[in-house]
Amino acid sequence: MRLFSYLIILSNIVFLSFDRQQHPIHKEWQLVAERITYFNLDGSPYDQAKDRLDSVKNVTVQFLPDGSFKSREGNGSYTVSKDSVHLSLNGKKVSYKYELDNSKLIMETHFTENSHKIRSRLYME
Numbered sequence: 796m797r798l799f800s801y802l803i804i805l806s807n808i809v810f811l812s813f814d815r816q817q818h819p820i821h822k823e824w825q826l827v828a829e830r831i832t833y834f835n836l837d838g839s840p841y842d843q844a845k846d847r848l849d850s851v852k853n854v855t856v857q858f859l860p861d862g863s864f865k866s867r868e869g870n871g872s873y874t875v876s877k878d879s880v881h882l883s884l885n886g887k888k889v890s891y892k893y894e895l896d897n898s899k900l901i902m903e904t905h906f907t908e909n910s911h912k913i914r915s916r917l918y919m920e
Contacts, residue, residue: 818875819895823857824919832914841911856919891917 830848833841857865864873864882871884880902881890891902900919905912 817860818858820858820875820880820893820900821860823855824900826851826854826856826917826919828918830914830916830918832916834912834914836907836910836912838912844911 828848828850830846832846833844835841854867858873858880859865862872862874864871866884869884871882873883874881878892878894879890880893881888889904891904893903894901898920900917902917902919903914905914907913
């Protein structure tokens, strides 16, 4: 009976510790670079604009466990589903595919213009 009580207590501790674990995205991230890539609508390289890699300074984004985020552009909300982060800020919504690797966050989204597509990839540490 005593062993059973210990097992109950242990299972409650384990369950509560899993419940309190935060998602690895829950922290303040420093944006260090943005890579812009241009494509034709068929996915081939777009020749009328040059791809570029821009370094970024003094820009942070903080993802909080309650589903809100803070950024220079303002405060908004987000949801995480599988490999995507869906952001909502000032009535605008955008989705990013994300990847976490060695404490680095890479977020990628695509925009379609009239004659081409643009991929924006954000690199954060």
